[in-house]
Amino acid sequence: xxxxxxxxxxxxxxxxxxxxxxxxxxxxxxxxxxxxxxxxxxxxxxxxxxxxxxxxxxxxxxxxxxxxxxxxxxxxxxxxxxxxxxxxxxxxxxxxxxxxxxxxxxxxxxxxxxxxxxxxxxxxxxxxxxxxxxxxxxxxxxxxxxxxxxxxxxxxxxxxxxxxxxxxxxxxxxxxxxxxxxxxxxxxxxxxxxxxxxxxxxxxxxxxxxxxxxxxxxxxxxxxxxxxxxxxxxxxxxxxxxxxxxxxxxxxxxxxxxxxxxxxxxxxxxxxxxxxxxxxxxxxxxxxxxxxxxxxxxxxxxxxxxxxxxxxxxxxxxxxxxxxxxxxxxxxxxxxxxxxxxxxxxxxxxxxxxxxxxxxxxxxxxxxxxx
Amino acid sequence: xxxxxxxxxxxxxxxxxxxxxxxxxxxxxxxxxxxxxxxxxxxxxxxxxxxxxxxxxxxxxxxxxxxxxxxxxxxxxxxxxxxxxxxxxxxxxxxxxxxxxxxxxxxxxxxxxxxxxxxxxxxxxxxxxxxxxxxxxxxxxxxxxxxxxxxxxxxxxxxxxxxxxxxxxxxxxxxxxxxxxxxxxxxxxxxxxxxxxxxxxxxxxxxxxxxxxxxxxxxxxxxxxxxxxxxxxxxxxxxxxxxxxxxxxxxxxxxxxxxxxxxxxxxxxxxxxxxxxxxxxxxxxxxxxxxxxxxxxxxxxxxxxxxxxxxxxxxxxxxxxxxxxxxxxxxxxxxxxxxxxxxxxxxxxxxxxxxxxxxxxxxxxxxxxxx
Numbered sequence: 018x019x020x021x022x023x024x025x026x027x028x029x030x031x032x033x034x035x036x037x038x039x040x041x042x043x044x045x046x047x048x049x050x051x052x053x054x055x056x057x058x059x060x061x062x063x064x065x066x067x068x069x070x071x072x073x074x075x076x077x078x079x080x081x082x083x084x085x086x087x088x089x090x091x092x093x094x095x096x097x098x099x100x101x102x103x104x105x106x107x108x109x110x111x112x113x114x115x116x117x118x119x120x121x122x123x124x125x126x127x128x129x130x131x132x133x134x135x136x137x138x139x140x141x142x143x144x145x146x147x148x149x150x151x152x153x154x155x156x157x158x159x160x161x162x163x164x165x166x167x168x169x170x171x172x173x174x175x176x177x178x179x180x181x182x183x184x185x186x187x188x189x190x191x192x193x194x195x196x197x198x199x200x201x202x203x204x205x206x207x208x209x210x211x212x213x214x215x216x217x218x219x220x221x222x223x224x225x226x227x228x229x230x231x232x233x234x235x236x237x238x239x240x241x242x243x244x245x246x247x248x249x250x251x252x253x254x255x256x257x258x259x260x261x262x263x264x265x266x267x268x269x270x271x272x273x274x275x276x277x278x279x280x281x282x283x284x285x286x287x288x289x290x291x292x293x294x295x296x297x298x299x300x301x302x303x304x305x306x307x308x309x310x311x312x313x314x315x316x317x318x319x320x321x322x323x324x325x326x327x328x329x330x331x332x333x334x335x336x337x338x339x340x341x342x343x344x345x346x347x348x349x350x351x352x353x354x355x356x357x358x359x360x361x362x363x364x365x366x367x368x369x370x371x372x373x374x375x376x377x378x379x380x381x382x383x384x385x386x387x388x
Numbered sequence: 389x390x391x392x393x394x395x396x397x398x399x400x401x402x403x404x405x406x407x408x409x410x411x412x413x414x415x416x417x418x419x420x421x422x423x424x425x426x427x428x429x430x431x432x433x434x435x436x437x438x439x440x441x442x443x444x445x446x447x448x449x450x451x452x453x454x455x456x457x458x459x460x461x462x463x464x465x466x467x468x469x470x471x472x473x474x475x476x477x478x479x480x481x482x483x484x485x486x487x488x489x490x491x492x493x494x495x496x497x498x499x500x501x502x503x504x505x506x507x508x509x510x511x512x513x514x515x516x517x518x519x520x521x522x523x524x525x526x527x528x529x530x531x532x533x534x535x536x537x538x539x540x541x542x543x544x545x546x547x548x549x550x551x552x553x554x555x556x557x558x559x560x561x562x563x564x565x566x567x568x569x570x571x572x573x574x575x576x577x578x579x580x581x582x583x584x585x586x587x588x589x590x591x592x593x594x595x596x597x598x599x600x601x602x603x604x605x606x607x608x609x610x611x612x613x614x615x616x617x618x619x620x621x622x623x624x625x626x627x628x629x630x631x632x633x634x635x636x637x638x639x640x641x642x643x644x645x646x647x648x649x650x651x652x653x654x655x656x657x658x659x660x661x662x663x664x665x666x667x668x669x670x671x672x673x674x675x676x677x678x679x680x681x682x683x684x685x686x687x688x689x690x691x692x693x694x695x696x697x698x699x700x701x702x703x704x705x706x707x708x709x710x711x712x713x714x715x716x717x718x719x720x721x722x723x724x725x726x727x728x729x730x731x732x733x734x735x736x737x738x739x740x741x742x743x744x745x746x747x748x749x750x751x752x753x754x755x756x757x758x759x
Contacts, residue, residue: 033656035656035657035658035757052657052658055658055659055660056658056660056759060658060759062658062757062759063658285404285406286406286423287406287423287426287427287431287433287434288426289426289427386406386433388427388431388433388434
């Protein structure tokens with residue numbers, strides 16, 4: 018990225034962070050579930066941070082976004098250029114890391130070198146920015162364009178090499194008016210850890226496609242060869258390893274899957290006997306909204322339907338709650354969701370184990386001690 | 389202690405502990421405030437653990453309590469001997485460590501070598517055991533007896549020496565029917581960390597007097613010379629140090645002071661704007677129950693009276709709650725209690741600083757971020 022050759026980088030999480038850090042350099046952190054569940058729109062301070070390397074400290078006045086590849090009129094766009102290209106658009110969308118709930122998979126069988134995420138690597142915001150489609154229209158995408166690749170200004174290490182994080186999406190998705198080059202989150206400028214000054218938002222896709230600190234957009238015939246697109250964020254059968262996996266033959270992760278998580282109480286906590294209000298979130302793929310959320314306290318023999326208390330389809334999670342009466346002892350709470358296509362979640366996380374620990378959407382179970 | 393020369397000791401906290409460990413060896417731990425505040429009677433798993441050394445692994449069949457000193461009929465009592473001496477008695481009492489809320493004092497000025505306790509080194513239980521007074525009656529206390537000293541079976545390190553934890557109380561307090569040699573807590577046998585098989589319960593006094601793993605009771609004319617009684621658990625003026633303090637001239641800490649703590653939300657947490665339910669506990673000295681608890685959200689300009697939702701005078705805390713409406717921004721919640729003698733708490737913890745960090749009962753302040 019020649020546009021800002023003296024770009025500085027930050028890596029230390031701020032001392033007032035509301036998040037639980039899983040690693041400090043690079044900074045990776047998720048909120049406590051009960052705090053996350055308070056806000057239908059996740060405040061930036063409670064929004065998970067997933068980074069693969071540095072957090073660039075970008076000077077917005079010197080920032081330029083490069084548009085390259087199969088572009089009729091290659092450009093380097095300032096933030097002002099971008100804002101003047103098209104009216105701003107706001108989209109309410111949930112971002113979820115493909116590694117959300119990996120910790121449960123790691124408890125089944127180790128997953129070396131990956132982060133043991135809990136169930137809170139997810140957040141929802143009102144994203145405001147310029148539709149990517151409008152920018153592509155302005156610069157002109159040549160007819161051969163099949164994929165739109167995004168490259169970050171960060172500095173990451175992938176298998177020993179220094180690289181920028183990157184990703185791509187198919188041109189059909191890129192032309193959706195809801196895919197944004199976003200500069201605001203819940204009415205505030207993006208903070209450095211969330212991609213200041215500009216990030217991609219690909220609603221409905223795993224978080225890895227919503228590249229932060231966007232430095233370059235490349236239009237191309239083939240998907241991105243960035244290692245984070247080509248050799249990461251794919252799911253393989255359990256018998257394969259990172260070394261044996263046929264990376265080039267597997268589809269990259271795109272759509273989020275149906276998932277439901279209990280936010281409060283949290284696993285291992287103690288609660289008083291009697292009526293207990295259980296709260297959580299659920300998410301589903303675009304076009305198949307969450308229809309029903311069910312909770313079982315008797316090992317899946319019977320299920321109580323939860324109330325959906327807030328939702329913002331098609332790209333956002335919903336919030337649910339249900340009150341159950343619990344007697345003293347060790348109790349397991351189990352949640353599962355159904356979507357409008359009558360699909361539901363797999364029962365057992367051990368059936369979903371894969372060497373990178375992605376896309377765990379088994380029934381979420383929380384063990385509590387009722388006293 | 390010759391009664392069990394091969395006594396084993398444990399030091400590692402269990403992996404399923406509900407507590408936040410401040411040190412592992414010796415094990416010192418307190419619960420999260422919001423979990424603590426759920427139970428008026430604190431479950432053993434949520435009850436703070438304060439140890440100065442090992443946790444003895446006592447074989448109850450071989451256990452003997454030695455009664456020595458100014459005793460008419462010196463005895464070594466088995467647990468069965470003790471239980472047959474007098475009818476069991478149950479007392480609801482709060483134990484609070486004299487170091488509760490020390491962390492706030494340490495933020496004002498360092499307190500080297502002490503634990504930075506939060507505000508949850510406190511708990512309440514139904515204690516069941518034999519009144520100490522009945523045991524003293526059975527063995528006969530000679531007329532010169534002025535103090536009753538307790539010695540633990542633990543192994544602690546005090547200024548480089550291996551010692552047993554110990555303490556003493558005046559004979560007048562020892563003869564109260566509510567001072568117990570307790571073997572049950574909330575209907576269950578004591579767990580190892582809470583003093584199995586037998587501990588002293590001195591209701592209304594700082595926790596340090598309620599000696600765990602009781603090995604010996606010594607009747608004497610003078611207070612205990614155990615270092616934890618003689619050179620610890622005393623409060624000196626701020627200009628003094630551990631080295632310069634006139635230890636022998638200061639009174640040992642006995643009665644608990646008036647205190648109130650906000651349990652939920654916790655300091656530094658984020659909350660949604662609008663009505664917020666604030667919950668906490670309050671405690672006062674025996675004979676002067678908590679009369680009123682007040683909360684301020686405007687820097688002590690105005691106060692809202694909280695509702696006392698549960699209490700069990702004269703030895704237990706009370707639980708309070710109040711709902712306030714908060715606008716977005718950084719907000720400070722302040723709580724203070726008043727007792728029936730119209731005493732209230734000091735405003736400023738900096739006025740209470742002492743080199744050992746005891747007895748902080750300043751207004752409790754919780755800073756939250758309202759979004």
